Amino acid sequence: MATILDDISRTFSEYLLIPRLTRKGQRPDQIDLSTPLSAVEGNNAARFSINIPVVSACMQSVSGTRLAVALARQGGLSFIYCSQAIETQAEMVRLVKSHKAGFVQSDSNTTKTESLEGVLALMGRTGHSTVPVTHDGTASGKLEGIITDKDFWEFEDDLTRSVGEHMTPIEEVIFGREGISLREANQLLHKHKKDCLPILDDKGHLTALVFKKDYEDHRRHPLELLDESKRLCVGAAVNTHDYQQRVPALLQAGADVFCFDSSDGFNEYQLDGIRWIREQYGNDIVIGGGNVVSAEGFDFLVQEGGADFVKVGIGGGSICITREQKGIGRGQASALLEVVKRRDEYHAETGRYIPICSDGGLANDTQVVVALAMGADFVMMGRYFAMTEESPTPKTSINGQMYKPYWGEGTRRAQNWQRYSEDMSTRDLKFEEGVDAYVPLVGTTAEVLDTTLFKLRGTMINVGADSLAEFREQAVLTLVSEQSVIEAGTSNVFQFNSGRIVDDNSWGNPN
Numbered sequence: 332m333a334t335i336l337d338d339i340s341r342t343f344s345e346y347l348l349i350p351r352l353t354r355k356g357q358r359p360d361q362i363d364l365s366t367p368l369s370a371v372e373g374n375n376a377a378r379f380s381i382n383i384p385v386v387s388a389c390m391q392s393v394s395g396t397r398l399a400v401a402l403a404r405q406g407g408l409s410f411i412y413c414s415q416a417i418e419t420q421a422e423m424v425r426l427v428k429s430h431k432a433g434f435v436q437s438d439s440n441t442t443k444t445e446s447l448e449g450v451l452a453l454m455g456r457t458g459h460s461t462v463p464v465t466h467d468g469t470a471s472g473k474l475e476g477i478i479t480d481k482d483f484w485e486f487e488d489d490l491t492r493s494v495g496e497h498m499t500p501i502e503e504v505i506f507g508r509e510g511i512s513l514r515e516a517n518q519l520l521h522k523h524k525k526d527c528l529p530i531l532d533d534k535g536h537l538t539a540l541v542f543k544k545d546y547e548d549h550r551r552h553p554l555e556l557l558d559e560s561k562r563l564c565v566g567a568a569v570n571t572h573d574y575q576q577r578v579p580a581l582l583q584a585g586a587d588v589f590c591f592d593s594s595d596g597f598n599e600y601q602l603d604g605i606r607w608i609r610e611q612y613g614n615d616i617v618i619g620g621g622n623v624v625s626a627e628g629f630d631f632l633v634q635e636g637g638a639d640f641v642k643v644g645i646g647g648g649s650i651c652i653t654r655e656q657k658g659i660g661r662g663q664a665s666a667l668l669e670v671v672k673r674r675d676e677y678h679a680e681t682g683r684y685i686p687i688c689s690d691g692g693l694a695n696d697t698q699v700v701v702a703l704a705m706g707a708d709f710v711m712m713g714r715y716f717a718m719t720e721e722s723p724t725p726k727t728s729i730n731g732q733m734y735k736p737y738w739g740e741g742t743r744r745a746q747n748w749q750r751y752s753e754d755m756s757t758r759d760l761k762f763e764e765g766v767d768a769y770v771p772l773v774g775t776t777a778e779v780l781d782t783t784l785f786k787l788r789g790t791m792i793n794v795g796a797d798s799l800a801e802f803r804e805q806a807v808l809t810l811v812s813e814q815s816v817i818e819a820g821t822s823n824v825f826q827f828n829s830g831r832i833v834d835d836n837s838w839g840n841p842n
């Protein structure tokens with residue numbers, strides 16, 4: 332007969348943290364959010380750590396190069412998705428590794444003959460107000476001028492006129508020469524009171540742009556995740572089909588960390604994969620396994636395989652319908668609590684500490700906080716990052732509101748890449764485990780993380796913790812009743828929404 336667990340499957344929203352003693356002098360800016368990503372042996376330092384406990388999901392609609400750069404600059408890490416050909420994934424890794432902090436490749440360019448109307452549309456699409464004018468309209472063409480939204484008035488000027496008539500011509504553009512340091516570039520920006528400095532090679536071709544706002548951003552966010560050569564760090568996802576070719580290519584491209592991307596990692600194919608990687612590269616390589624939702628899944632990947640970290644979560648993702656389609660999965664809180672308990676036992680038995688990643692289903696900042704309190708060392712999120720400016724999908728206006736497409740890796744759309752890959756035969760997808768959706772655009776990665784991490788630090792102080800390790804040791808959580816969830820919202824007050832009074836539905840009526 333099947334085993335029926337006594338516990339029901341619980342989610343993060345069913346738990347609350349009880350405050351512990353806050354000590355005098357605890358301050359948000361002194362809270363340490365760094366966390367290991369590789370197994371920690373005894374008292375040794377982790378081979379790889381991140382500066383904030385957040386990574387982005389191995390998904391086409393999430394972890395592209397722009398997001399990977401933006402997140403690493405904040406101290407987190409992206410896992411570039413493996414649902415693409417090996418060469419394109421390696422190229423994406425290479426692009427992140429070659430990103431020179433502060434020097435960006437221009438992704439909005441135009442030509443002298445383009446109309447103002449055309450450049451206005453380009454500015455609208457990309458959100459950029461400074462557009463280099465090059466001889467061929469590319470990011471590496473010969474620079475002929477710069478046009479910004481201050482060079483013309485949308486409702487006063489004739490928008491059929493050309494860019495060439497309104498731009499600042501090259502003779503008047505302040506620019507830097509290739510090879511200039513970031514510090515020198517910023518000094519030029521400061522001296523000439525400019526917002527943007529184009530960098531040109533000796534033939535006058537554009538190679539990069541340096542923005543004043545990036546300089547300010549860097550000063551505000553000093554947690555950048557850099558390797559020993561001061562390059563940004565990036566992770567890469569791998570699959571169980573072609574890891575023997577993919578891992579070497581990604582290593583050569585400079586990937587810092589790897590993880591298997593699978594909705595169910597408790598399988599022998601993944602075990603073979605982790606073992607093969609260990610045999611080839613020993614302990615030099617950081618490799619995560621998953622996803623699992625039970626103690627036996629943890630033991631399988633760690634004890635038998637030697638995984639560095641373990642990802643937890645099946646079926647909780649915002650775009651995931653695995654539980655409905657296949658009847659497998661587990662409430663994310665129950666899954667995480669069981670795996671963390673087993674991790675702690677394993678740590679006590681062996682002296683090896685295995686970081687746990689809570690992957691998917693984090694619906695808001697509170698749930699990020701609860702997941703870390705429950706023992707996750709870091710969280711992986713898809714929807715959260717799909718909603719940012721830097722996710723790789725185009726902005727789309729629907730009823731006046733800006734959205735971005737977001738789709739699961741188990742959708743036909745995501746799996747379609749295999750049809751164009753020579754490496755794999757077409758797999759017949761009989762049903763989808765994910766959906767194709769839209770999410771609202773909420774801002775830049777820096778902005779959303781700023782809010783989330785500010786809240787996290789605040790709660791850590793409520794619990795008297797200065798580090799994530801202290802946070803999970805000191806955390807006391809309680810289950811909440813339906814009635815206490817109602818109590819947690821507003822009660823017996825009216826709120827204004829778009830100029831109208833809205834009843835909060837709880838005036839003497841808890842339903």
Ligand code: MZP
Pocket residue numbers: 388389390594644646647648649650651652653690691692693711712713714715738739740741742764765766
């Ligand atoms: P979320 O942050 O959007 O809630 O969830 C992201 C996570 O959902 C991913 O990291 C991955 O584990 C999972 N995922 C991705 N695609 C699918 C799918 O198509 C999925 N079912 O479940």
